[in-house]
Amino acid sequence: xxxxxxxxxxxxxxxxxxxxxxxxxxxxxxxxxxxxxxxxxxxxxxxxxxxxxxxxxxxxxxxxxxxxxxxxxxxxxxxxxxxxxxxxxxxxxxxxxxxxxxxxxxxxxxxxxxxxxxxxxxxxxxxxxxxxxxxxxxxxxxxxxxxxxxxxxxxxxxxxxxxxxxxxxxxxxxxxxxxxxxxxxxxxxxxxxxxxxxxxxxxxxxxxxxx
Numbered sequence: 001x002x003x004x005x006x007x008x009x010x011x012x013x014x015x016x017x018x019x020x021x022x023x024x025x026x027x028x029x030x031x032x033x034x035x036x037x038x039x040x041x042x043x044x045x046x047x048x049x050x051x052x053x054x055x056x057x058x059x060x061x062x063x064x065x066x067x068x069x070x071x072x073x074x075x076x077x078x079x080x081x082x083x084x085x086x087x088x089x090x091x092x093x094x095x096x097x098x099x100x101x102x103x104x105x106x107x108x109x110x111x112x113x114x115x116x117x118x119x120x121x122x123x124x125x126x127x128x129x130x131x132x133x134x135x136x137x138x139x140x141x142x143x144x145x146x147x148x149x150x151x152x153x154x155x156x157x158x159x160x161x162x163x164x165x166x167x168x169x170x171x172x173x174x175x176x177x178x179x180x181x182x183x184x185x186x187x188x189x190x191x192x193x194x195x196x197x198x199x200x201x202x203x204x205x206x207x208x209x210x211x
Contacts, residue, residue, distance in 0.1 A: 001023065001025045001026050001062075002022075002047075002058070002154075002186060003022070003060075004022040004023075004047065004056065004057075005021055005056055005057040005058075005059070006055060007020045007021075007056030007057075008020070008053065008055045008056055009043075009046055009051065016039040017043055017046070019056075020056070022205070024188070024203065026186050027182075027185065027186060028181070028186060028187075029181050029188075029189065029202050030188045030189065030201065030202070030204075031189050031191060031197035031198070031201035031203070031205070032197075032204075032205045032207065033192065033197040033206050034206050034207035040190045041159055044188065044190045047077065047157060048067055048077050048157050049066075049069075049077065060076050060154055060155060076153060076155065077153055077155050077157060078149065078153030079156075079158075079159070080145050080157070080158045081144065082159045082160040084140045084141065085144070086144060086147070089131075090131070091129050091131055092124065092127050092129070092130055092135070092143050093128040093129065095143060096118070096119070096143075096146055096147050097111050097112060099150070100114075103151075111150070115150050118149050119143075119146055122145060123142065124139065124146065127139065127143075136169075137164050137169060138165055138172055138173065141165065141169075142173075156185055156188075157188045157189075157190075158177075158190065159190050160190060160191055160192065161191065162191060162193055163191075163192070174196060177200050181200075
């Protein structure tokens with residue numbers, strides 16, 4: 001499970017998050033929904049260590065973690081970015097293998113086996129040698145999810161996973177998230193899409209735009 005306790009964050013004196021508390025059981029999906037400027041992406045960036053918290057604590061499986069510490073974040077929290085952030089000069093398989101081989105120093109042969117298994121599970125078998133520019137938006141999104149999963153995170157975070165996708169592709173991403181939920185993956189999804197949020201969520205938090 002993940003617990004977020006009394007998380008606060010301000011920019012230039014403006015309070016964006018104020019003593020936020022969240023508790024999410026293993027295998028649950030939390031949707032954080034609302035317009036731009038409500039703090040939902042800031043919350044996600046604090047959870048994933050891309051922003052430092054002004055105050056607060058994050059606990060995973062009853063252990064306090066500091067997501068800004070690279071080694072802790074690598075093994076605990078995965079992030080799927082809104083713009084996918086795939087390396088354009090690397091194939092799909094190379095994108096997946098880069099972090100595990102460089103950061104966790106795992107053997108390439110073992111990483112390749114795991115990467116291929118995850119790609120097959122996400123319906124991407126046969127795409128291993130393709131480059132990002134050869135993929136559709138939905139395929140790029142699933143590759144981004146696969147790249148996060150290959151690091152074996154305990155919590156998977158998504159920043160606007162459907163923002164560039166048409167309705168059919170949104171449904172395919174919802175299906176992927178729910179399949180991962182069935183496998184016990186705890187997930188936090190930031191989105192402006194209420195319908196999508198309700199489709200996938202065990203818990204839903206709505207934020208308002210900050211004036």
